[in-house]
Amino acid sequence: MFIPSAKIRSYLSQEEIDALPTKMPELSSRCAVCGERGADLHHWAPTGIFGAEAESWPKDYLCPRCHREWHERVTPQLVKKDECPLHPAGDNGGN
Numbered sequence: 001m002f003i004p005s006a007k008i009r010s011y012l013s014q015e016e017i018d019a020l021p022t023k024m025p026e027l028s029s030r031c032a033v034c035g036e037r038g039a040d041l042h043h044w045a046p047t048g049i050f051g052a053e054a055e056s057w058p059k060d061y062l063c064p065r066c067h068r069e070w071h072e073r074v075t076p077q078l079v080k081k082d083e084c085p086l087h088p089a090g091d092n093g094g095n
Contacts, residue, residue, distance in 0.1 A: 031063035039063045042070070048078045 008017055031039040043050075045057030062070060071078070 029061055031066050032060040033066040036063040042067055046075050046078060
């Protein structure tokens with residue numbers, strides 16, 4: 001969530017502001033596992049199991065390779081590889 005700096009300054013001292021955690025926008029799309037750029041947001045609670053409730057569970061960024069590996073290890077029964085966009089026919093994982 002973005003909060004304008006003027007609003008923050010009206011409530012907090014500079015010392016308190018400096019202590020706040022920040023999210024660097026240029027790093028937000030890096031894979032949480034390998035650090036590769038261009039990662040997509042991944043639901044740790046699979047929508048195939050949790051349905052709409054998955055939105056309230058944690059998410060993080062994963063590159064296609066790490067995303068594919070996560071599903072192969074954690075949810076292999078959820079999708080057939082030849083029917084999943086993460087596992088296109090003939091795809092051997094790339095990279």
